[in-house]
C-alpha cells in the first residue's frame with residue numbers, strides 16, 4: 526500500500542508553482558542572493574500580516590529566539606522560564622546565552638504553559654535567591670496561542686517580560702490578534718514543516734518596538750553600526766537569503782487559504798476520532814494554525830505498537846514530544862527530576878501526531894482514522 530506523506534509539500538509546490546517559478550527566476554537573474562529586495566518586501570508583508578510594525582528576518586527560528594535575548598542582555602544569573610513540553614530550541618537559547626532555563630509544566634487540555642505553575646516556579650526561584658527571574662518564553666504549541674491573558678497577569682505582577690515562541694503558532698490567533706503579537710517580541714521559524722515554511726532554513730522576529738528592531742537588525746549583521754564595516758556591538762551572522770524570501774512571498778499568498786484548509790481538516794479529524802481518543806481542544810476566541818494535529822491515546826494503549834501497525838499500513842505518525850525538557854540528558858545536570866512537571870511527563874507518553882497539512886482530502890483522513898481505529902483495537 527502506498528505511504529501517505531506526513532506533510533504534503535509536493536502538493537503545495539504544485540499549487541503555488543505558477544506564482545513561485547517567476548519569482549525564483551527573477552532572483553536567479555538578479556544574482557542578489559543576500560539581502561535582495563525580496564527580503565525587505567517579505568518583512569513588510571509579514572509585519573502587515575501579523576499586525577505589528579516591525580519584522581526582522583533571520584537565518585532560522587532558533588536565531589529568532591536568541592536575537593531578542595542578546596538585545597535584552599539576558600545572561601548568567603538570569604532565570605528564563607520555559608514550558609517543559611516543547612522543542613528543545615525554546616530552552617536551548619537561554620542556555621546559549623549563559624542564562625538558566627527553569628522548566629514549567631503545561632495545561633493538560635491545551636499543551637501550553639500553565640500560568641499557575643509559572644507563578645509557583647517564579648516564586649521558588651525568588652525564594653532560592655540565586656537567580657533573577659527575567660523572562661518567560663511562551664510557546665504556541667502545535668499552532669495554538671498560549672493563554673496570554675493568564676501568562677501576562679503573572680509576568681506583569683512579577684516584573685517579567687514575555688518572549689513568544691511562535692515557531693509553530695504562526696498564522697494562529699487569540700481574541701482577534703495573530704500569533705506574533707503577544708510578547709515584547711515574538712520569534713517564528715520557516716523550517717519547511719512549519720505552518721509557513723520555506724525551502725530550507727529561515728526565521729523572523731516580530732515586535733512593535735522600533736528601537737528593539739533596530740538593535741535586532743544590527744545584531745543579525747555582526748553588530749553593524751552606521752555602515753557595514755562599523756561594528757557597535759558583538760553580533761552574529763543570521764540572514765534570510767533572497768531565494769527563501771521569494772519562496773515565502775509566494776507561500777504567504779496561499780497561506781490564508783491554507784490556514785482555512787487546515788482548520789477544516791482538524792474539524793473533520795475531531796468528528797471522526799472523537800469516540801476513539803482525546804482530540805485537541807481550542808479555547809473560545811482562539812484559532813490554531815494546526816502545525817500539528819495531536820491526539821492523546823487512551824490509557825493502556827500500547828503507543829509503540831499503534832505506531833508500528835499504522836506505519837505498516839502506510840500511515841505515518843510522529844511523537845511530539847517523547848521526552849520533557851527537564852529530563853533530557855542535556856538538562857539533567859540542572860537537577861530536574863521525574864515529578865517536577867507531572868503533566869508534561871504524562872503527555873510525553875500519550876501523544877500521537879497524525880498527518881496534517883492543507884492538502885488533506887476527506888478520503889485520506891478517513892483512511893488515517895480507519896487505520897488508527899484498527900491499530901488501537
Ligand SMILES: *Cc1c(COP(=O)(O)O)cnc(C)c1O
Pocket residue numbers: 585586587588611612614615664690692693714715716726727728
Ligand atoms: C521549530 C521550532 C523552533 C526552532 O526553529 P528552527 O527554524 O528549526 O531553528 C523553536 N521553537 C519551536 C517551538 C519549534 O517548533
